[in-house]
Amino acid sequence: MKQLPSLKQLQYLTALAETLHFAQAAERCNVTPSTFSAGIRDLENVLGVAVAERTKRTVFVTPIGLEIAERARRLLRDAEDVMKLASTQKEPMTGDMKLGAIPTVGPFILPKILPVIGERYPKLRLYLREEQTAVLLSRLRDGDLDVALIALPYSTENLTVRVLFDDAFQLACHAEHPLSGNETITDDDLINQPLFLLEEGHCLRSHALEACSLNNSPVRVQFDATSLQTLVQMVASGIGVTLLPQMAVDAGMSPTQDIRLIPLQRRTSRQIGLVWRASSPRVTEFELLAELFRNS
Template sequence: MILPTLRQLQFLVALGETGSFSRAAEACHVTQPTLSAGIKELEDLLGIKLAEREARGARLTHAGELAMQRASALLNDAHALVQTVQSAGALLTGPFHLGAIPTIAPFVLPQTVRALHATYPELKLYLHEDRTGRLIDQLRSRTLDAALIALPWDAPGIETLALYDDEFLFAAPPAHPLAKKNGLAPEDLKDEDLLLLEDGHCLRDHALSICRMRTGDGKDQVAATSLGTLVNMVAGGLGVSLLPKLAVDHGLFVGSDVAVREFVRPVIGRQIGMAWRAGSPREADARKIAEVVKAQLATAPH
């Protein structure tokens, strides 16, 4: 089967858009006889009349209109193919799908997006917020190109790059005895009602690890769906909690009746890192975005 050439399709689209052989030839930067010959070759190939000359120009037949619609779509795809291939060797161009967990996204992504937009205007960044397990699944299925998650997180087939050590801070109602204790240590929380995020949030697991608690200890029967809800629960006197310093530095508890204290020895609760699928063709892009994220974290409010 002999297929039409892109040039022939371009001639047909131009003729349909201009309604004139002469204007179509001008738009395609060819002579009118060349364009007329191209249309005739296309008609012979398809075995049907596509255009009719009129006193004041030309018009497409019904078959010509249908052919023009499909030709326009094919030409658009051809242009997209060229742009995709030409940009393949350039960092941070075209679409990039970046995921982030809810306890990181609000405190990292806004300034990161601004910095990337300013430096890489050809980058089309699509953001996805979800829990770690689902983000990892999306990396494996190639739905995401990279994701900001909390480390450590062991996931076969996924590579990670640590970017930032995030401390845990103690949060309690202002009148709570531990809110005024000197030399506060994680061991002081062993007999407290520790409020945590609900199951599925990696921050919960990290907090339990710091306090050497098990989920079956009965100290975390009430769970929050978000950090904001967790702060409100602490303010309501339901218990104490651990909050990531990154979130606190970005004003998480401002306006809430909550006392936040550092431990006498800094407690690194988690590392913020970038993850991507091993062998991904977007690894270089993921690492470059990770550099931007790291720079933004270094200038975060303290």
């Protein structure tokens, strides 16, 4: 039988491709630098090609090394899936699960659902990661995450999506703002208003604009923030207005009396969904997780 590279050797190569540093890659793989270097040499002997070029100061992964590293990542992810498949057959909802969540969803829903999950599935260990949607989906495809909690609509390509619930928007303005006396807010009310939004990269920005049909309208974005908390503080100062998702309102995001919350006349919302790789061996567990989110 033809000699094949080991998973350990492929793990070394992917670590080297990501760090471009032998000592750092060795530390990531929990081995000594000498063991790591020997493993890379052994891999090159098996493959019959050089995967790295070494100088006194720098390390370069060769073009063929980069291509092999990319394929190695998929092989390693599949190997991990094999182990997860075996463990789920023993007992579902046990072991480690890496859950990602976007910043405009995680803080408002996870504190409610995690105690329920912990009580119902005490052998499940959830590891949480908070990132913007694009980063979460990239990590999900690479196998760094098992499942992710995101807001829709968003392009998920070949990933599996389960919609959990709708999350409506409300206008938040200062109590003395001209719009504060309105019972509802129309799309026209917001044209040319000094609008506070999250910075580019947060899907809530596009969802908020879409909720009021403002994507192609003369919106005057007064301030870009990195968090909903900052938006609320700016509104409380009386400078402008913003759109808050209902889950943030329900979580007490705007408790101050200086802020008035007004529903939108055109009832629109974003959707909250759970997303995972279609090839994952834990699909049954993710469906159980989705049902827990819906019920809670």
